[in-house]
Amino acid sequence: MSGFDVAFGWAWLIPTLTAVAFVIVGVGGRRMARLEWGGWVAVAFSFAAMVVGILVAIGEMLAPGSYTDSSVTWISIPGSPGTFPNGVQLDIGILVDPISALMLLVVTVVGFLVLLYSIEYMHHDSGLARYYAELSLFLTAMTGLVLSDNLLEFFLFWELVGVCSYFLIGFYYEKPSAASAAKEAFLVTRVGDVLFLLGIFIYFAVYATSGSAPGWAAGGFKFTNGSAPFLAGAMGGNTPLLTVAGLMMLGGAAGKSAQFPLHVWLPDAMEGPTTVSALIHAATMVAAGVYLLAVVSLFLGFTPTDQLAIVAVGGFTTFFAATMAVVNPDIKRVIAYSTISQLGYMVFAVGAGFTMVGLYHLFTHAFFKALLFLAAGSVIHAVGTQDLFKMGGLRKTMPLTAAAFAIGALSLSGFPGSSGFFSKDDILGSVYATLGTHPQYWPFFLLALLTVFLTAYYIFRAWFLAFGGDGPRDATLPHAHEPGWTMRLPLVVLSALAIGAGALVFDPAFASLLPGIGVPPTFRGADLALSAVSVGLVACGFGLAYSFWGGGRVFELSESTWAARVRALLLHRYYFKAGYDWIGLRATYTVARAADFVERYVIDGTVRGFERLFAGLSDGLRRVQTGVVSDYAAYVVGGLVGFLLLLVFLAPWLLQTVGGG
């Protein structure tokens, strides 16, 4: 027993603190923004939230594997004999367990660093009260999601982080592209959300209709009540239903974590401020899909069919997104594609049954990817463009930023000893070990392995283009300089985490946040060969990037070659964006217009036809149609009163006579 056990019960403070910041900044923000207090209020509250988050994680480490679950009833509806015999009880609760403690650590640490960074980065923007209020609300929703103790609550916060993301992508709402990207992000993830909802319905229905569900009647639908064996048992021979539910969870996760084929929104989400990209679209919200799959795999269970589908989606997305990063000229979009690709690795790992390994990569990725975004933000802040081909030589004027980006790049590509190396090799090694029993994973494993090469290539291409060479390729760029301390401090802290966070799992206490992960298999000897292969691929990718782009070189493709055609295909994002725009905008709108036509001229047209018919029949009554509303009203009232009188007095008499009593 120690004082930290107390901290364990403080988790509810985290969303509360950021919610208070949301209210203070949101309500009083207009006045505060002018004095620049709004930002500091948000920073201060997120710092407090981070302290609590760290204490909760320490509390969890001191009592490995423990959890606390407390909840209140949100809605309770009594049962019907026919459906939901035990009634429907929906709870809002807080579940602190190892993995939610780990996620809290990620969300609060990155959240605080990003808010601190924003003080300088967003300094020149207007609408800052809105910005800090929305980011605080996001932190509330995200920590609420992490602490959810049942699927409905999870969905509730899932939607709230989605709407915060919507508003923050559209932060520069005067820009049509930003407004459009915000809408696109919301709608594409919404497709996943409705599938997620159907999955929830299935789990609920199975729980509710099997009267013996553990804890259903007493405590509603909680993760801690559920157990994968129970669900499989309750379904009996009905595993197809469980498979469908699992696939629906995959659908939801694919929307949120931008997995194929719902990946299109994330690159466009780069319309938001870079800080938002770092926090929401790299480190936390987009990882919520992976977290969902992890939670479902732990508490509800996937069938083998589900697992294969998840492995396929994750493995394919890993490679598919990386190819698009290879050619992109926009520094933020390169990192965005990289995020999709890395999320693919996590989905791949969770699907293959290595939930903790997937979460391990989520943990390391949050830091090095946030670092890459914030370093890119530092560059954008200094030179005012996102076009890599205009930049160049920035390592001379911005040495700290160049070093930070390099550290992020090394960690992302899996340079031995960095965070990304441990977690990525853990994924590859773990899945490799199962290939004997699951040969169907082979193609996706190979894609994931090949992506190691692409990753090293595209991220160092970006580094060489931005920081290599003698000076900017576009001479009109302003003279770059390093940012102030509020931006530098987060870069330094995240650099340290990008190097060291991966090694934390060697500490058994920390590893208890990822129960059962063990020491990374990279060091179990058998996988040394695989590690050598992957490090070799990193070296090849780096070498190729250097030979094409190093030292200020710009690699030119002649236009007629097949390679140029491939590049055009990649720059057009395999035409997915165009295709979805066609379906989403052109086709749907055409259907809607056609429906509107039918509405006006067929359905209502029939009605008007009847009107004209009756108007003709009532020609004799034309004299009463004076066109004065009060006259009509008099008829209406008179008719009605007459009718009622008739009803009240005449009808009973008539009935009495006819019915004969």
Add this chain to the structure above:
Amino acid sequence: MLPVLSILLATLLASTLLTFLSGRWARYVALAGSVVFLVEVLLLLASFTQWAGFGAGGVPQYNDPETYPWISISWLTVNYAVGIDGISLVLVLLTAFLLVATVVYSWREEKEPALWFGLVLLTCLGCYGVFVALDILLFFLFWEAVLIPMFFLIGYWGGPRRRYAALKFFVYTHVASIVMLVSLLAVAFYSGAASFDFTSLYGPARALGATTQVFLFLGLFFGFGVKFPIVPFHTWLPDAHVEAPTGGSVLLAGLLLKLGAYGLIRWAVELLPTGLGHLAPLLYAVAIASIVWGSVVALAQRDLKRLVAYSSINHMGIVLLAIAVGSSLGVTAAVLLMFAHGIVSALLFMVSGSVHHTFGTRDINAIGGITPRTPALSTLVMVGSLASLGLPALISFPAEFGALLAAWDRISYWVLLPLLILVVTAAFYMWLMQRMLFGPPKGIPANVHEPPSFELAAMSILAALIVLYGVVPSLLVQVIVNSPIQGWP
């Protein structure tokens, strides 16, 4: 015991009469009357801890019951019979909220203010009566009493084509009313009950044979369905809304559409459960058709009011779907969604009215980027849109979740249709916000400022309710389930 429900009725009646007579002071009288009514309803809500339960023979009892003989002949009794349960109480609460909000919103009505405020009160009086009446004739009296003031509100204060719209509204709903009345009387006569009283009809009506129940249910479904409105009998709604003044639209969408749904629950589903059982597939089909059609047609609309009107058809389709399920979960969700839609559509119609006053148009494509100029109005547009598309922590979400969960239990994968339509609903609201609120400024007159404070106040009240009941839906759910729902299949 105090005749509570009659006191409430008397409050509305007295306020209506005083308002008609008070000339230029009408708005003050109307506000005082509606606030008194709201306070009384809140007191009633606070005292409503336990529903009266089932009486002898499984007949549901009602709280604060009052029965006075009205017409009595040898074999037939018509009573003034009123009473409430959780379902009607929640809808009475909705009536009180919308009455106050409408009076506040139209504070500066200059065209015949005494008449305007009096008719607004009269409309709410009729709705209140429908929700508490427990006798066929009394129910019908109030039902028709709603139509007259609404006819005037549209026909006198409405837009350019108000006469056409008012008549269309009246003809549609009146034809439906007659079918409804005939069906209700048929229920009474076929069951051979000695009175038109709901409680005395209850047992005999439920004992009717399957064929009789099916035919009677069909009649009632048509009668109540036009009011919902259900596809294809819905075209009166967009016309009525477009021409109606803002206050008229608020009452029309917020309250009048609920009358049909309430009537279906109380007078059809409760009395004729076997009929519902046989006709459920038809109701599912009509409901899904309304859900799909309302949402898809809304996507093509350029007039803000028409868009909200079609979105109402979509939401009332979900209400119908949940009623058709008939389980305790389904009907609870349906009533919750009726309340939610009442508040949300009221806010959206007020927003449409304010946009119209402020920018001189409701054409979504004609104005753009209004957020920097009218941040408060834009925020209210966002709250209304997000609530209507079912964002959690706002009022519609728990209701739609419950409705579709209940539907999954009966129609299995067909529930994917309404689920996927949720994406279309999100799409037209998102597209609306993109065009009207965001982007570069477009079509904004030079001297634009925020809507007047009373309009903002009315809309803020509704927005606050949307958040309050969205975060704590059990405030309503606890009341709703305190009703015969407890005994449902």
